[in-house]
Amino acid sequence: MHSLLFFAVIIWQFPKSPISDLKPMPAPTQNRLLFIDSIRGIAAVLVLFQHSYEYFFREQVEEIGHSVFHFGQAGVVAFFLVSGYIIPFSLERSSSLTSFFIHRIFRIYPLYLVILLINLLLVYSGIDHMEGEVNPFHILFTHLFFVQEYLAGNWSLNLVVGSWTLFIEAIWYLIAAILFRFRLSHQMIINLAILGFLILTIASVVLHIRLPLGRMGMLLHCVMGLHFYRRSQHLISSKSFIAYALALGVVQLAGLLVAYGYFSSDHFTAGCIMTSWTGAYALFLVFYVWNQTGNQFWDSVLSYLGSISYSLYLSHFTCIILMDFVLGKTVSGFMATLFLTVLVSHFSYRLIEKPGIAFGKRITMKSSDA
Secondary structure, eight states: OHHHHHHHHHHHTSOOOOHHHHSOOOOOOTGGGHHHHHHHHHHHHHHHHHHHHHHHSHHHHHHHHHHTOOHHHHHHHHHHHHHHHHHHHHHHHSSSHHHHHHHHHHHHHHHHHHHHHHHHHHHHHTSSOOOSOOOHHHHHHHHHTTOTTTSBTTTBOOOSTTTHHHHHHHHHHHHHHHHHHTTOOHHHHHHHHHHHHHHHHHHHHHTTOOOOHHHHHHHHHHHHHHHHHHHHTTOSOHHHHHHHHHHHHHHHHHHHHIIIIISOOSSOOHHHHHHHHHHHHHHHHHHHHHSSOSOHHHHHHHHHHHHTHHHHHHHHHHHHHHHHHHHOSSHHHHHHHHHHHHHHHHHHIIIIIHHHHHHHHHHHHHHHHO
């Protein structure tokens, strides 16, 4: 945590020179980025479906999600591939690193804090039964830095389920900003990522310590997304793209086999993780190559789901708790959860997300004018 804050302070102090001046590169057209919304939308639905059906029908489907295929894992990996692709694009379009981080703060925190407050009220009201001390200061501190899952228990409650991904996402923002600031070549970035993850994998085996290679691997998915982005800019050849993609895949596979094969996991088997991550890459590749479905109706549906994907991701477990309280663990509760999550996400996007994003843009425009 201290190291993250240290890096954040360093980046904040950098001159407000345009990022495009630091590393000028051609950017994909907006039309070419339409596939991002499609992937986001499908990924959010996968996570919503996974958490909903395993909550309402745990006994019937638990073995599938443990040993065969986990829709939530596939959705999360797809999210990180998208993040690896879109964050470099956002950095190149930002007027400065400060502007970039302001945009990200007002993109993430407004809805996140609202969901946190709602879930805290559900705990106080007795609707959501959670074990542990309800300490508002501890809860606020851990949630602001997305570390509540790691400190859950006696010290803090985890009131925003799935927010562990935001912690990794924040690390990726810092890494990407540092890479852009110091103008590291793409080849150097890939080599460092492969070497670093390989060292961690070997260390896990040699020291016989089960390192969280699954979650660390999410950063490798981001690097893979960056790799696809650079290829879309025609900055690397097809031969280099394939070679480095295969190298990243092999290292990722090695870490997967160590984390879920050499060591055992209570949550997933190695086979389940392999099929789930492969599904995520297949999803990304299909839309990366074809961009859109070619069907106007489905393109509009996927684009809509992509626009509310963050709301879907953050609000779905709150909707699960509410529908369980009202309808119990029934088919009706499951179906109502899906409907309510989409409905809530529609309005939270319009009333919370969009105003937050617009406010962040106004701040950066004022600072650039000054």
